[in-house]
Amino acid sequence: MTRLYDKVALIGLGLIASSMAHAMRRHGLAGEIAGHARTAETRKAALEIGIVDSVHETAADAVTGADLVVLAVPVGAMADVAQEIGPHLKPGCTITDVGSVKQAVIDAVAPHLPAGIHFVPGHPLAGTEHSGPYSGFATLFENRWWLITPLPDSAAEPTARLRALCEAMGANVEEMDAAHHDLVLAVVSHTPHLIAYTMVGVADHLRRVQQSEVIKYSASGFRDFTRIAASDPTMWRDVFLTNKEATLDILGRFTEELFVLQRAIRMGDGDKLFEYFTRTRAIRRGIIEAGQDTAAPDFGRGKAG
Amino acid sequence: MTRLYDKVALIGLGLIASSMAHAMRRHGLAGEIAGHARTAETRKAALEIGIVDSVHETAADAVTGADLVVLAVPVGAMADVAQEIGPHLKPGCTITDVGSVKQAVIDAVAPHLPAGIHFVPGHPLAGTEHSGPYSGFATLFENRWWLITPLPDSAAEPTARLRALCEAMGANVEEMDAAHHDLVLAVVSHTPHLIAYTMVGVADHLRRVQQSEVIKYSASGFRDFTRIAASDPTMWRDVFLTNKEATLDILGRFTEELFVLQRAIRMGDGDKLFEYFTRTRAIRRGIIEAGQDTAAPDFGRGKAG
Numbered sequence: 001m002t003r004l005y006d007k008v009a010l011i012g013l014g015l016i017a018s019s020m021a022h023a024m025r026r027h028g029l030a031g032e033i034a035g036h037a038r039t040a041e042t043r044k045a046a047l048e049i050g051i052v053d054s055v056h057e058t059a060a061d062a063v064t065g066a067d068l069v070v071l072a073v074p075v076g077a078m079a080d081v082a083q084e085i086g087p088h089l090k091p092g093c094t095i096t097d098v099g100s101v102k103q104a105v106i107d108a109v110a111p112h113l114p115a116g117i118h119f120v121p122g123h124p125l126a127g128t129e130h131s132g133p134y135s136g137f138a139t140l141f142e143n144r145w146w147l148i149t150p151l152p153d154s155a156a157e158p159t160a161r162l163r164a165l166c167e168a169m170g171a172n173v174e175e176m177d178a179a180h181h182d183l184v185l186a187v188v189s190h191t192p193h194l195i196a197y198t199m200v201g202v203a204d205h206l207r208r209v210q211q212s213e214v215i216k217y218s219a220s221g222f223r224d225f226t227r228i229a230a231s232d233p234t235m236w237r238d239v240f241l242t243n244k245e246a247t248l249d250i251l252g253r254f255t256e257e258l259f260v261l262q263r264a265i266r267m268g269d270g271d272k273l274f275e276y277f278t279r280t281r282a283i284r285r286g287i288i289e290a291g292q293d294t295a296a297p298d299f300g301r302g303k304a305g
Numbered sequence: 306m307t308r309l310y311d312k313v314a315l316i317g318l319g320l321i322a323s324s325m326a327h328a329m330r331r332h333g334l335a336g337e338i339a340g341h342a343r344t345a346e347t348r349k350a351a352l353e354i355g356i357v358d359s360v361h362e363t364a365a366d367a368v369t370g371a372d373l374v375v376l377a378v379p380v381g382a383m384a385d386v387a388q389e390i391g392p393h394l395k396p397g398c399t400i401t402d403v404g405s406v407k408q409a410v411i412d413a414v415a416p417h418l419p420a421g422i423h424f425v426p427g428h429p430l431a432g433t434e435h436s437g438p439y440s441g442f443a444t445l446f447e448n449r450w451w452l453i454t455p456l457p458d459s460a461a462e463p464t465a466r467l468r469a470l471c472e473a474m475g476a477n478v479e480e481m482d483a484a485h486h487d488l489v490l491a492v493v494s495h496t497p498h499l500i501a502y503t504m505v506g507v508a509d510h511l512r513r514v515q516q517s518e519v520i521k522y523s524a525s526g527f528r529d530f531t532r533i534a535a536s537d538p539t540m541w542r543d544v545f546l547t548n549k550e551a552t553l554d555i556l557g558r559f560t561e562e563l564f565v566l567q568r569a570i571r572m573g574d575g576d577k578l579f580e581y582f583t584r585t586r587a588i589r590r591g592i593i594e595a596g597q598d599t600a601a602p603d604f605g606r607g608k609a610g
Binding site for chain 2: 076125129145147184185187188189191192194195197198199200201202203204205206213214215216217218222223224225226227228229230231233234236237238240241244247248250251253254255257258261262265266268270273274276277278279280281282283284285286
């Protein structure tokens, strides 16, 4: 592979950033990788793993001379980081982020960037339930989407180069505008996560059913929910605070639908339930056909009455 | 393995019954297996796969001379089947079922059974999102729970023998009373399924986000939901109609909790969200420690912002 950037600075060294470091090293995409993390423990870990060439106590230090700066911190921390690094950015460099929400990141970061800096926001739809520098691996982005939301005045070359980087790490890249990104993600990710968190919370509260039983008999429905609900709390807090409108919109539709089904259960309206459950099957087929999952039996993890 | 029953009759030849047939054959647990399914197509398939020795157009025919009768039909069909086979059951035989709800099955089946028949209701917590005779496989029950809910007057020997059968197919067996079973399942399976169906239905309705995009970018939250929401519609309709009270109870708690989180989002109460999301992580850890799932990174299927 061709080197795409002479120096990359990773601000934040969690799952996404450490996976990018692994992938960039494996494919020779960056000449040098500098990293910054808030805690000394994380900085030490990144050096030990060997995914960065240097670590820096401040983000400002890390970005010095970098051709590409990646903001890989929780969405709520983006504004402070941008303010800190703004004056230290190399003229003409590209800056991107990996936040799960795009409009809020643009609002937080753009005002702090000097003229001549190319800001190209991005969001890799990839991850695991684990976090921290040790959770990264080089193939995390393979065959995953990486959504890029260029600004109206984004220059063509920096956007194309960032795209090439994502593709070289194995991702499929699509461009869209930030507001549309935020609505799509509210449907396919943010609201499902909130619901999963809620269901797991209900089980936790329940006194009549012992928690040990909930865990012991966690059939697929609930087990999948707990997997989702084990994701990084800071990241998800920030997602909901910063994609508030779209999430509340989808949540409103969700409770409306839920009440319709709840009423059908109460009234014993089997036809309505059957019709609804039949319709949702079609979407699943679409996802399998689109190659986003497989139809292989999910041994021991499937439906379980 | 020792043969446990000379003749087993499987009423219904879907995922669970065909998996039982595979498993009983592999371990030599039944001398002869007779099967009944409503459609000629399914009966033909079961013969072709070779999982049964004979198929019968009526359930009454299939149970003739059987030492164990397994009702593996949707919960809503149990009463009719029980009424039909009651007069044809071999005196002293054992009858069980695999329904996802237990009290409703007991109410539907018990009144139709002659004296001297041993009814031991059961529920294997195993399955995939697929259904029909071709979806079965011998290892479906391995290391899965099989809950048995004996009646107050159940005899010890028939219960112990059924237990031995389940264990020989690889399951871990626990006994509990029917009402408790139904509440536990409402928490760990039934309500999560209804929620997943609802969320997938919301996405289906959504006009601003094209369906193709929902499918294309289905990040883990939503993708896991569609997997759950692809389960057999007839089975799930019956689950909700027959475990109505417990499901409505848990649903009520769920919407209460959801409104608390929704309000926290609206008010921008990040502390509440963070505290909630931190607490739900602990339950996930419990499930991993209990061996019901693994902590291995779920490549490409985990959280995805």
